[in-house]
Amino acid sequence: MPALDHRLGIDVGGTNTDAVILDRSDRVLAKAKVPTTQDVTGGIVAALDAVIRAPGADPARITHAMLGTTHATNAVLERRRLQRVAVIRIGAPATLGIRPMFEWPADLTAAVSAGAAIVAGGIEFDGRDLAPFDGEAVARFLATVAGRAEAVAITSVFAPVSPRHELEAAEIVKRELGEVSVSLSHEIGSVGLLERENATILNAALGAVAGDVARALGEALAAHALSPVTFFAQNDGTLMALDHALRYPVLTIGSGPANSIRGAAFLTGRSDALVADVGGTSTDVGVLVNGFPRESSQGVEIGGIRTNFRMPDLVTIALGGGTVLSGDGDQVRLGPRSVGYRLRQEALVFGGSTPTLTDSAVAAGRAALGDRSRARAAARLLAAAARRADAELADAIDRVKTARGDMALIAVGGGSILIPDQLPGVSEVIRPDHFDAANAIGAAIASVSGQVDRIFHFGPGGRQAALDEARDEARDHAVAAGADPATVAIVEIEEIPLAYLTSPAVRIKAKAAGALGGLCGPAADPPPGRGHESMEIGIRGET
């Protein structure tokens, strides 16, 4: 891996695609914002073109590129470029009561499924075999899908307790189908068979999309004679190496908000705060805990499919800088339409004729943008809209909190001028420099993580041995994802006892994070200033 010099971060949002270049001291050298395109790739290429032409950029020194993209989410929502997946569930005679993909929308099943089988096997919560694994049934099923299946998704009952049947099945796939891509549920999700199976099937289906993005980015970089090491942002706010992203594309879903929250942490030096990311169309409010986005404790739906893999815990409201206002006087309606990236043509203060929340913010004196006098005619509407928007924001902030008490709020995103200086439940509003590029900056922060979330049984070493095992696994995963082993530390560990079970078993979630490999290589100085501080935050907790 080349010694780290300048880093390029690109993040795709619903309205805009942002790009930044950071130097070794994490100073922002250049940034650019372009409209997100329908195909997403076009916007990424345009953002790349714009940022390397920006004053301050020194493209030849870019050694690392980090991309946070919505390709995977869009592919699921639009049923595009999805691979045909052979779905194998190991759990018979249990689980026959609900077949794989039973609740999926028919068109998504049609786009994804190459066939499904439930074979005998699986694990009990205490680690015993539920039934002997039927490898022959796996081979028979594969013969029926050979030539049609582009990927295989394998999910065993209680794989989070032991993945042994999934691993055996993967060997059979390799033998029968050769080098087809295989997704194993124990690497994707946690306890909850259907949700984990869903996430595993989606992961398998997204293999081609991940390949496309990697290729498009590589070509765009090559067109500028750049060949940096490439990373993808994942939904816990950290990075994964390209080969890792190709194997776990589903983990890129939700990376945008995670990037913004990490970027907010980096720009302010805070490790615990609320973060509001205001875009053109919507606002995500999340929580920064110990330098990382707080994860959702509930299942997350993607394109109508319930999954249970980790996602940032967010409250999203349909308010952004481009939100269109209608009604008159005090009877104001906010949205749902947004002028999106056409804000600078359509908003009142820019000479347009559409009242937007940006006009409200300018009229309220929260930002000096365009020509404030043009907002005068709609003064009552704009003032009423600001009150409504403030109330909705305060409500979202209150919903995302998990405890009483005021917290600092970091305001980021191009639309964050909407946020007033005072809000109920907020001790202070922090507006960092480069707030409008926090997402791309978040993508460019060099932190790589690994995670474990499964059931551990207490052996001879008891609880302590189980915790040590979880820590070691999380560390190994972080290193496998591209972290420098010398800097990897445990940032989070949580034990969850299992209700109604008397056996000494516990679910342990552990997460390790470290600096991107190469950051601390011999050619790179220790990063000073804010960047250093940010790394400290990243690895606080337990060492």
Add this chain to the structure above:
Amino acid sequence: MLGTGGGGDPRIGLLQALQAIEESGPTELVDLDDLPDDALIMPCGMIGAPTVHIEKIENGSEGAVLRAELERQTGRKVAALMPAEIGGSNGLLPVSWAGRIGLPVVDADGMGRAFPEVPQVTMHLAGISPSPGVMTDERGNVLVFRAISGAWMERLERCAAVEFGGAGAATEYPMTVRQARGATVRGSYTLAIRIGDALAAAAGDPVAAVVAETGAFPLVGGKVTDVERRTTKGFVRGSVVIEGLGDDAGRLIRLEIQNENLVALEQGAVLASVPDLISVLDTETADAIPTERVRYGQRVTVIAMACDPVWRTAAGLGMAGPRAFGYDFDYVPVEELAGARA
């Protein structure tokens, strides 16, 4: 909503019912009055850990195995299945099991809500024997229990569930239709369907629609401001504080939980308690929120519904009243408490 915060994820039961209906056709719902007096009713459901239940989903044939063994043990034909409890996933599993063997489910259950233990059923209060009980698993292992009491049935079945892998399918308290007419909570499915219809038809305020349909008593509308929860000996215990909003501004209500919502208190005064049903609903959607998913900031409306009258007898309160759960106060029906406040 009838699970009163407990009872396990109904989704697993719902999906199984939907698949069974897709494969075997609709399951017939019958009233006890439309079945012959001497026909046998089989109460049934899963016993074990919810964590296991969301991972090791049923085979689908558990109902058929329980029925065959119960018929062998009693020498009588089972006429219909019945959920031991209407709340949670156990309210829906008998729909899938009955449909797969071409039997109806009866419009009744053994609780009218959800409770954690085997003998906390109306059949127990009516003096019906829990034996013979039968348990099975997805593999087809079968155990027959001739327990001397409901408490022993609970102990023995709980042990077997662990050996089965944390959960097992079970039937206890077999009874005739004639017995069942006086030993069950009647109309449980009808009530659930009415609540569902009211929600589906609700324009604007689904919570109000539920209240109108069920005659429930809204206790408070507000937001969750404190959640305290701990797991001890396999039970989740704790409390939730709800601060009133809107018309209820200034009020503070505390819910005591132990797997289910047990007691609602305001300034030390009881607003409602077990065995009446206390449910925490999402104020916007009226979705019932299980105890383990209640968290700070949620906008909720707490409602209470009167339990079946049999729970208000001395025997019923002895089994499931506030003192049975360790509280030092006497039960007062929710409608009397509400009347006294008005």
